[in-house]
Every structure is written in structure tokens, then in C-alpha cells.
Amino acid sequence: MSRVLLGTPFEPIKRVLIGRPLRTEEAPHQAVSNPVGLAVFASDALSSTAYATQEILIVLASAFAVAGVGVFRISIPIAIAITLVLGVLIISYRQTIKAYNGASCGAYVVARDNLGVFPSQIAGAALLVDYVLTVAVSISSGVDQVASAIPVLRGREVLVAIAAILIMTLINLRGVKESGRIFAVPTYFFVGMTLLTLVTGAFKFFTGQLTPVENVHMVTHTTEPLSLFLILYAFSSGCTALTGIEAISDGVQNFKEPRGKNAALTISVMGLLLGSLFMGITLLANQVQALPSEEETIISQIARAVFGSGMLYGLQITATTIILIMAANTAYADFPRIAAFVAGDSFLPRQLAIRGSRLVYSGGILTLAVAASVLIIVFNARTTSLIPLYAIGVFMCFTLSQSGMVRRWLEVSKLKPGESVKMGQSMAAYDPRWRRNLIINGAGAVLSLVVLVIFAITKFTHGAWITLLVIPAMVLVFHRVHKHYRDVARILSLSKERVKPTPHPVRTIVLVDDVHRGTVRVVDFAKSLGHPWTPVHVDYNDRKTHIVQQKWRERIGEGELVILPSPYRRLVEPIVDYVKAELEKDPNLFVHVIMGQLVMDTPWARALHSNNALGIMSALQAIDRVIVTDVPYQLHGEDVELYPENEPESYEQMKEREQQQKRQRGDETIESGIG
């Protein structure tokens, strides 16, 4: 068993921030219980109940002038319709989860396996974009609410939002289990408080104590007749309540065994909670005659009508603010997972598919954090205009996922008992209930598509068109990335037959910039290899070249130092020219360039020496048949006294020598640290 070394100087800090590294075998222990899973994957969906009713009422308010206060009553049938859609979707997703039998089955995977590459890419692009928007929007709106309460934060929203993203990123880098535990508290706090508000409200209603809320200034942006379009618009606005319900399907692998069963149970509980909260809030909003307002949210109006403005009211407001920020956490749980799927299929950089020290996809977490931060900075923490963008992506994914399942059941229908068929990367087994399943997923697909169309029509001018630009752009990126990996694999691939690695003739060149202990080490190594070698010095400074030649003769005295002219004081180009000339002499030759590298302890020390080794190395690496070796010399290593026979020059001697060099006019120093 290997002990865990300190990987970088930042390792101890990393330990404190995200915890000790986890062994690969510990992965199963990172699975979460159902209550924690609900908190992690449902916070996005549950948080949307905080504003979905309000979104409906705002749209309906446009018809207030024409249709009077009764217009708000229409929110009840709209909410019932949305709850019905929710019900169908939850049942469809349960079925998908069961069919996938414990594997992740988000829209990307389902579309890939059952519909093909292109639909899956659209689903992947839509989901990734949506989750970035979710983080940007929920953090910004949360910070906005916090800033209303704490005025000192006003004007510093961007900074506070970035800080919030940083904290959330760190917690998520600790792993799903730990972030789930941390974030479970606020999620259940919100659910508990809202249920308390609803139950208390219902009790007061039935005992006749519930009175309409007062002192609300209604806001109306436009005045319109009460049209079918307006009702559909209100419906699509309310459908924001349904964003986030697909998160569990992506995260099935995070549940405990039996994963499928646990995930299906959790999504049912989530659907039930989401439906009750949303319907309850909408009904109560109607009873207390809550009105859309710029000063006060619907939730606040309800809580005020139910509790007055005491402590319970304050708790409900606090819980709502926190859950809005927590919604971002679902994105943190899901985005890296989807990015890993897409990267695993070589459509995104493969680094995104690597599990970090805490077994989470650290690359995806950091990508999400950076992308959301950029959005927040660009939009100056005012991201509410981005809200319409993500609901459209969500319904696109629902439609693709459910259609994929319909396709799957159609294939299953052809099977006989005991048979199974390969669908993409998954296996679909015979299922006697395929007809029932087909109908359920079909209903889900049709309903999602209807909502998607309503959404596209009613929200097109509100920014939904941007989605039409971003998703194809992402798909294009996927294609380019995939082409690259394909090309690389083609170039690197070996035939099935055994290859015979063959020795080539080797020509060794030792780069000499100065003559010191590091140089001796380089020559030691060159001699140890046992091939003939040529020492080479680039003459970028006549005076220095003269000194190096003399020192080489006096101190090393082996080999004839070749001097390469460099009239433009360049270091790299003359070496490249020389190496190329050597290569031309023999098409089979390996040119082996050996150079010294002084290894410093600290970045400050490194900054005091120009690191030309890197420049030389990257120029030489571009040439075929050239191999570069770096012979390090540690300035403060354990074995600095490797050559104790050499008395170091005294400080006085050194000063004298330096001064001697300086006395010559034009005291220009070029120092390169390449040995």
C-alpha cells in the first residue's frame, strides 16, 4: 500500500478545505440515503415553488384592467394543469429509472441510448447550459434578497455572489455525501416551514380566521385582454415549477443499493412534496387575495396573512431566501455528472470524466463555478432576464428523454420473454408491461412537447430565441472535440500485430550556458549514457561566450565547445537550426539534447532566473526525432555536497570576479538558467 505523498505545496490547504483523499474502494460508501438524496437533487425543484405561483399571477395581472380581480382565480385551473403535467412526468421518470435498473438515466443518456448521437448532444447541451444558468440565477437572486436585508452588501452584489459560489464549490468538492448533509438542513427547513404555513392557513380558513392580506401595491407591466394566449403564457410561466425534476434521474448512481428502487421512491416523494407545496401556495394565495407586487413576494404575502409579522413570518422568509440559493446546489450535483457522461463519449475534454481526490468530478464542479461566475460578472449580478432561457432547455430534455423511452418500449415490444436487446450502451430486457409503459412515457413525451411549444411561442421574444443560438453552438463544440479525439486515436493506433521497437542511432548534444556545478552534473549524465556527445554554447553575448569558452577549457576540459552565433541575441533559434542540420545528416537519427536546469525551492527564487529551458524544450518538441532531457540540479537539495572536493569560491573572490566583468563597458548581463 502506497502512502499518500504531498502532491503539491497546496496539498495541506486542499486537505483542510475539501478533506482527505478518498480511496477508489470507498466509492460505495459515498452513496447517499434517500432523505439526503432528496435534499441534494430536489432543492432546485422545490425552490421553484417559491416563485412559480407568482409568475402565473404576474402574467394574469396584465388582464386585470379588463377582467377585474377575478382574473387571478384562473391561476387555480392553471396550477391544476401544471400539477397534472408534474404527475405524468414523475410517473414517466419513475418508469425510466426502473427500466435503467440502477444506472444513471438522465436525458443525455436516455437520448443517446435510444435516439442516437444528435438528439443526445442537444439534450447534453441544453442541460449543461441550464445548470450554468441555474447557478447564476439562483445565486444572484438570493444575493439580491440578502442585500435587501443587509444594506451594507448593496453595490457589492457581484463580490458576494462570487463568494457564495466559492463556498458552494468548496463544499461540493468535498463530495456529494458531505454536501448533501450540509445542504439537507435548509431544504427540510424550507419544506417544513412552508408546510406549516399552508396547514396553519388551511386551519384558519376553515375556522374562518383567514383574512385577506393588506397593503399590497399591485404591479401591472402591460394591459391586455384576457386571451387564450395570455392564459397559455401564464401556464408556461408557471411551468418553471417543473424545472429540476429530472435531476434525480441523472444522479441514480449516488443512491444506496438497490439504487433504482431508492431513486424511484425519492422522485415520488419529491413529486408529492412539489405538487402539494405548489397547489397549496396557489390556493392560499387566492384565499388571502395575494397580488403580484414589486415590493413583496407572494410567499411573503401569504406568510404575513397567516402569521402576521412575527417570528414565524421571519422564519418563512429566511427559509425561502436560503432555498433559492440552495437551488444552485442541485446544479452542482448534476452538471459535473452530465459533463462526465458527455466527456466519456469524447464530446468534451476527457479531463471532465476524471474523479478527483474526493471521488467527485472536480473538473466539472470547477467548470460550472467558473462559467456561472463569468455570467454573474458579465450581467453584474442581475440575471433575472435569463430565467426564461432555462425552462425551455428543461422541457426540451423532458421531450427527448420521454421520446427515447417510447422508442425503447417499441423495441422491447418485439422481444420474446427472456430476450433482451442492446440499445446504445444499455441493455433493454423483455417486459410484459411494455404497453402500459409505452403509454405512460408517450403521454410524458406528448405533454412535454406541448409545453415546449407553448413555451417557445409565448416566450420567444422574452429571450427563448437565445437558446436557439447557444445549443447549436455547443453541439458544434461537441463535434469539434470528438473529431480531435478521433483524429488522435487514428494517428496513435497500432495494428493488432506486434511491433518491433528498434534502436536508432543517437547523436547527443549538451547545451552549455555557463560552467558551474550544474554543468558538471549535465556532463556527468551525458558521459554516463556512454554515447559520444558535443557541448554547444549559443553566442548571444560575446563577452559571456569568451568567459564560458575559457571556463570550459580550464574546468571541464573535455570535448570541443561548439559556438553557435546569435546576432539577434536569441537563444532558441540557433539551437533549432543546429539540431535541424544534424537531423538532415541521417533520416534515422535521434538527436538527444541534454540541458541543465537549476531547481529552486520557491517560486520567488524561480522568478529571479529566466527559465529558457521551457522555451527551448517547447521549440524542440515540435521537431520529429528530437528528444530533450532536463538534468536538474537542486540548489537546496539534500545532496548539494555531491562534489565536496570542490571548495566553493569565497565571497571576496566572487565579488572580485563580478567586478572584473563589470569593468568592461556596457554592463549587460544575460543569464538563462539552462546550465
Next chain:
Amino acid sequence: MSRVLLGTPFEPIKRVLIGRPLRTEEAPHQAVSNPVGLAVFASDALSSTAYATQEILIVLASAFAVAGVGVFRISIPIAIAITLVLGVLIISYRQTIKAYNGASCGAYVVARDNLGVFPSQIAGAALLVDYVLTVAVSISSGVDQVASAIPVLRGREVLVAIAAILIMTLINLRGVKESGRIFAVPTYFFVGMTLLTLVTGAFKFFTGQLTPVENVHMVTHTTEPLSLFLILYAFSSGCTALTGIEAISDGVQNFKEPRGKNAALTISVMGLLLGSLFMGITLLANQVQALPSEEETIISQIARAVFGSGMLYGLQITATTIILIMAANTAYADFPRIAAFVAGDSFLPRQLAIRGSRLVYSGGILTLAVAASVLIIVFNARTTSLIPLYAIGVFMCFTLSQSGMVRRWLEVSKLKPGESVKMGQSMAAYDPRWRRNLIINGAGAVLSLVVLVIFAITKFTHGAWITLLVIPAMVLVFHRVHKHYRDVARILSLSKERVKPTPHPVRTIVLVDDVHRGTVRVVDFAKSLGHPWTPVHVDYNDRKTHIVQQKWRERIGEGELVILPSPYRRLVEPIVDYVKAELEKDPNLFVHVIMGQLVMDTPWARALHSNNALGIMSALQAIDRVIVTDVPYQLHGEDVELYPENEPESYEQMKEREQQQKRQRGDETIESGIG
């Protein structure tokens, strides 16, 4: 003659922006004529006449309430005193330049040669800080004036200022000669316009046509009695007219031969111009009864009184704005030179002493640009509060430089005709006029010290105290840098005797991450070296390890692949452990680690592959007796078909293989690009 290769992909852009590289032999042709030299090195000094009179009047205005309008008359004797100081300093500097006989003789060099290391460090620190302040202050104030004229720039001052710094940086990277030519026009335009204003004003005065300026709202910040302190304060404020006069002494080496004579002539002309403009402006300001105001500068009031508000007035204002920005150019000419002196003495990173492709000290130019940009960003382009800081540094340097010359003449006084004595890094020859010189430089030293003391007392609370923090901090940095270079030199130094480079036993380890064409190349090289070698693979992913083992057996079939366990999915640590264990077996052993490196064409392609080679290399470099070799494999190099006998796997085969791997549960990919 070596042809100039393209150093980096940015080389063509670099060519367009800063011009073709210059050969080392071309340095003498980069010397500037006296008129250009005046423009380059005097713009800072000349620009200060644009505000020096105003600074005096603002201070005197404090006593306006007590002493009435007559108080402004005191500006005339103050200006005479300042002009006298100027005269003495110019004569002193002429003498210094002659004594140094064509070598640079700024305060840093003179203090170093004649007073010692510590005074020279103070001078160096003061000058470097001053020039950064000069750029920040003159660019910000220029941009502020431009923004008054072009309102669309308001609110974007920082951006405009950074753009101005960028342009000035590029022009200066082209070389002193070219930047001098470009910047000569505005300097002479300002001098010409101001002289025209003064002469016209004088003509109108003598013909009785000069009338006081009207519609000026005087500003007074405080009300004070007319005390000696106030007069001294006004004097020290006016002494900002003297900043920048030492620039020529630093830049002597940029003049044509005979350098000393040309530089001395130029400094005289500069002194004459500076004195006339400053006295002329102060006298005319009194005649037109100009008043310090927040809305209108003194120069503007004078021009308005002389020309009315026609085109000539507009030209004077334009010229003034431009020269204020141009003042920064003197800093660009001088800062890199001083930084190079200090770096040449190993008190700053030695890279600052390297001449770039256009024979200027590019590192210093960029450092100045970055430092000034940071100041501008931090102070949000409002840097006027920094003005008091730099005048104090200037007088500190005058004092040190003149005292150094006094010390020098005292040494010279001991010489006999024909003798000379080494003073630091310069030679001081017998001079029969040493007594006269001693008196002149002595007067300069005493006067500078007096001004410095007045400055320190009157401006202490206005920010001069900051200098007391910054300069010692810089000196501390100088010491730390010097200690580092001294330590490195000590460790690396070889004794005078010849060393015998000795071969060591070599143990070769080949890192195998995957088996492909790049791997074959690595094995080819290992075999070419002819030493026994061991292939090693880190098992960070069981499934991948299994595939690599199998491919190794089937395709390479040489050597027994050693598998290093890695329970934490780390790549670097198991390798380090293994290498350390090998090293312990033989204290004389070199461990030679060979790894592959896929070389991509573009940074985009590189971003798609995790570059673990760098991490492994930097970890191994820290260990003594470990040598790392990178065997590159160019993905799009000329010789990709080096192994044409191997038919590449077809796309179908590849997909099939990929899918096969995927089918196994937990589709996690780790890819490292180390071959």
C-alpha cells in the same frame, strides 16, 4: 549568418507591433540626435511647467482671506528662487555628465560609485518608485483632461488610461530612437505654443493691450495667515517644476558620440527652456491676474487672456494636454535603464538587464507598464493624491547624486596630474579644476538637501510619509534578491582546478500510460540508449491497467510491465515512491525516467489532453540524481508516417473497441497524455 526563425507563434504579430529584431552590432545606430534626445528625456521636466505655477498659487490662496489679492505677487520671488535652484542643478549635472565622460551618470550610478551600496539602493528605489508614479499620474491626469473634452469617455477613464499605457509601451518597445521620433512632435509643439503665448503676452503687455482675465472662480481650501511655513510650502509645491531634470544623466548612453558633450549641451538647452517657460508663465499669470480655480487651469487663463478663445487658445490647451501625457514617456526611457543598472548589480531580477529584440530593456518597459497599470486600477484613475510622493524622491536623488560628486572631487583633490583613482565601477581622473567643481556640486547638494527638508516638513502630512515606507521596503527587496544570487553563485561555483566529470551507473525507467504509436517511440528511444530499462505503469484505474497490460504483452512484448498501485487515483506519488526506492539501492545511481509526450498543434488541442507530464517532471526534478527525458510524438508532424508498416485501426474498429470498454459499468475515463 543565422537566419531569424520565428521564435513563437506570436512572432509575426510582434514584428508588426514593434518591428524587426535588431542585430547587436546595430546598437550604435540606435543613438539619438540632440533634438530627439531633448524630446525623449525632457518631456517630463517641460510638462511640469504646465502646473508648477498653479501649485504655487493654490497654496498662496490659503492666505487670500487674510492678506488679500496681493498675496499672489509672492509667487514671483518664489519662482525666482526655484529658477535659481534649477540653474545650480543644471550646472551641477553638466559637470557630472562631463566627469563621467560619456557613461550614464544618474543618481543610482553616481551614488553607487562614490558613496557606496546603501545610498545607491536608496537612490535606485526612489527613482524606480518615482517613475512608476510619473506614468500613473501623468496618464491619469491626461486622460482626465481628454475626458472633459470627450464626454463619452467619462466613467471609462481606467480603460482609456490602460489603453494609453499599452500604446506607449508598444512604441517604447520599438526602441528609443523610434519612440523619440514619434514623441518629439508633441514636445516641440508644446514648447512652441507656450513660447508663442508668452511672447504674444509680453508684446501685449508692453503695448498696453493685456487685460486681466475674467470670469474665474477662485478656490480656497483653507484659510491661513501668511506665514513663513506657507511660503515654504508654496516653494516646495512649485519645486515640482524640477522633477524630471535628472533623466538626461541616466540616458547619456543614448546620445551620439561625443556622448558627454551632446548630453551636456542638451541638458543646458533643457534648463534654459524650463527656466524661461516657468518664469514666463509665472510673470504672465501675475499680469493677467490669474487665480487658482477648480474649473480652469492657470495656463488656460493665460492663453484666454492673451488670445481670447479662438484657435490659438485651443492649440495651447491641446498642446498642454498632450505634453502632460508625454511626460510619461520620459519614465519609459529612464525606468528600464535604471532597472537594468540595479539588476546588473544583482539587486533586481537579472532578466531586467537583458536587451530585447529591439535593443531596449523590454523587461523594464513591461514592468513599468504593469506597475503603473496596477496603480491606475487601484486608484481608479484618480492619482493626483500621489503627486507629493514623487517630488520627494526626486530631491532625495538630487541630494545623493550631488553629494556623491562632492565625495568624488574630494578624492580627485588628492591626485597628482595624470593620476586617476577607481571610484566604485568608474575611474576618476585628476582634474585641475576640482575646487571649482567641488563648490558647484557642493552648492547643488546643499540646495537639494534644503529643498528636500522643506519638502519633507511641509508635505509630510500630505502623503510624503508613504515614501518612508516604500523606499525601505524596496531596499529590503534589493537585499533579498542580492542574497539569493549570492547564495546561488556560492552553491554553483567550481574551484579553480579542473573537475573530472564521472560516469554514474544509470537505471532507466520507462513510464507507460497507454500503448500506442507514441509509446513505441518511447521504447525505441529507451532501446537506442542501450541501457537496461523497466516499463512502469501506474494503476489508477483497474480496468485501464488491465487493458494496458494486455496491449503491452500483445503489441510490444518486451520487458515485464511493472504495475504500481495507486489507491487514491494519483499518478505522481506512486512514481516518486518507486523512483526513491530505486535511488536508495545505490548512492551513486542516476535514475533516468523516460516518458512520452504527445505534441499538439494548437492550444485548443492541448487543452483537450491532461498534461500530467509537467506534474511528474516537476515532482521528479526536486529529487537529486533523477533525470527526466520527454520523448515527444508530434501528432501532425512531418514524419507521422514513421511506422508505415502499422495499418491504423479503422474508425469502425475504434468505435467497436470504445463501446466494448464502455459497456462495462462505471464508464469513467482517465487519460493522461504521458504516453
